[in-house]
Amino acid sequence: MIGIIGGTGIASILKGDKEEIINTKYGKAKVVIDKESDVVLLFRHGIKHNIPPHKINYRANIYALKKLGVERILAINSVGSLKENLKPGMFFIPNDFIEFTKKREETFYDEEKVVHIDMTEPYCPDLRNVLKKISERNNFSYGEGVYVCTEGPRFETKKEIEIYKNWGDVVGMTGYPEVVLARELEMCYASLCSITNYACGISKNVLTVDEVLEKIKEMEDKILRIVEEFINYDFGERKCICKDALKHAVIE
Numbered sequence: 001m002i003g004i005i006g007g008t009g010i011a012s013i014l015k016g017d018k019e020e021i022i023n024t025k026y027g028k029a030k031v032v033i034d035k036e037s038d039v040v041l042l043f044r045h046g047i048k049h050n051i052p053p054h055k056i057n058y059r060a061n062i063y064a065l066k067k068l069g070v071e072r073i074l075a076i077n078s079v080g081s082l083k084e085n086l087k088p089g090m091f092f093i094p095n096d097f098i099e100f101t102k103k104r105e106e107t108f109y110d111e112e113k114v115v116h117i118d119m120t121e122p123y124c125p126d127l128r129n130v131l132k133k134i135s136e137r138n139n140f141s142y143g144e145g146v147y148v149c150t151e152g153p154r155f156e157t158k159k160e161i162e163i164y165k166n167w168g169d170v171v172g173m174t175g176y177p178e179v180v181l182a183r184e185l186e187m188c189y190a191s192l193c194s195i196t197n198y199a200c201g202i203s204k205n206v207l208t209v210d211e212v213l214e215k216i217k218e219m220e221d222k223i224l225r226i227v228e229e230f231i232n233y234d235f236g237e238r239k240c241i242c243k244d245a246l247k248h249a250v251i252e
């Protein structure tokens with residue numbers, strides 16, 4: 001089963017049917033289950049985009065997908081670019097991250113069990129390769145590299161971006177802790193980022209949500225095409241590092 005986590009502007013693109021509530025020990029998650037295509041849709045900000053990035057219940061969301069039998073997650077994110085050559089309208093497929101979040105529940109293992117999960121390859125290499133293949137096949141330009149996650153909900157300052165651009169390639173507010181939580185439950189996770197704007201100080205204008213939403217709308221057909229080909233991709237058996245992530249991570 002595949003899980004799709006939609007971000008800003010995606011609820012209007014990936015229209016789902018009836019929302020179901022999945023109760024988990026971390027709280028409730030709202031999903032749309034498409035039984036025909038064996039896909040679970042989850043909109044991290046809620047269908048009405050009323051949940052800000054720092055208030056998202058990441059643990060309930062990922063745990064609910066696991067509970068439903070999801071093994072592979074495609075997360076859709078919108079990001080600001082930290083590099084001139086990573087232009088708005090391009091896609092970005094992260095292969096690593098750094099994070100500056102502040103008050104997020106970032107692990108499932110904060111009670112009896114002590115788990116130190118390996119983060120050498122935080123994103124599933126197999127899913128990243130599939131996303132790259134689909135993008136190349138459709139001639140959609142994309143970059144790869146480091147996703148910098150900030151707490152939000154404010155945008156970053158010029159000075160923060162001056163620092164972040166030396167360490168990463170794009171900036172967003174929701175990529176973390178999703179990627180870690182998925183690995184902690186031995187699920188494959190990759191992110192398809194839509195570059196919607198240049199980050200603060202690199203952009204010549206002030207940042208607005210309109211700019212982000214307009215760019216997502218512009219990229220709608222491409223996003224849909226990638227999601228559609230991803231959902232229909234014949235993945236076969238899982239042979240990646242994700243499926244045994246806990247093997248050498250638990251202090252017994």
Ligand SMILES: CSC[C@H]1O[C@H](OP(=O)(O)O)[C@H](O)[C@@H]1O
Binds near residue numbers: 009053079175
């Ligand atoms: C409206 S711009 C900021 C907002 O958009 C991004 O969300 P997502 O990654 O879910 O597409 C960013 O992370 C912020 O939440």
